[in-house]
Amino acid sequence: MVRGSFARGPRPYRKEVVRGVSAKVITVAMLGGDCYPATPIGINLPNADWIRKEYGSKSVTIDNITYAYDMAAHGNGFNEEFVLRAGDRERMDRYGKLADDLHTDLHECLGTARDSWHRV
Numbered sequence: 799m800v801r802g803s804f805a806r807g808p809r810p811y812r813k814e815v816v817r818g819v820s821a822k823v824i825t826v827a828m829l830g831g832d833c834y835p836a837t838p839i840g841i842n843l844p845n846a847d848w849i850r851k852e853y854g855s856k857s858v859t860i861d862n863i864t865y866a867y868d869m870a871a872h873g874n875g876f877n878e879e880f881v882l883r884a885g886d887r888e889r890m891d892r893y894g895k896l897a898d899d900l901h902t903d904l905h906e907c908l909g910t911a912r913d914s915w916h917r918v
Contacts, residue, residue, distance in 0.1 A: 821859060821903040821907050822857070822858045823859050823861045825861055839864045840902040840906040842856070842858075843855060843856050857906035857907045859899060859902050859906065868898065877890060
């Protein structure tokens with residue numbers, strides 16, 4: 799007898815053919831439109847549901863924007879004020895950008911794309 803989540807039977811949100819997940823990293827030269835001046839750090843395209851259903855979607859992380867946000871946050875006093883241990887601050891300096899980029903990619907690939915599961 800199978801116990802747990804697998805015992806519930808078929809789920810309507812599962813796709814018959816899985817294409818895999820990929821994320822791209824781009825650099826932008828100019829921004830504008832509705833997002834200005836609060837620039838997004840990741841985008842999942844296209845927004846039209848019918849295009850997503852027919853062709854899928856692509857996720858991108860805007861690297862020069864995430865880099866700029868990361869550099870702007872350095873030296874603002876937040877870590878010194880709110881992060882108690884020096885070792886934690888060192889790990890944040892060393893791995894923080896990578897963790898932020900992974901978080902953005904996971905959100906764009908899994909978080910944004912998952913909305914289509916509920917509409918299948």
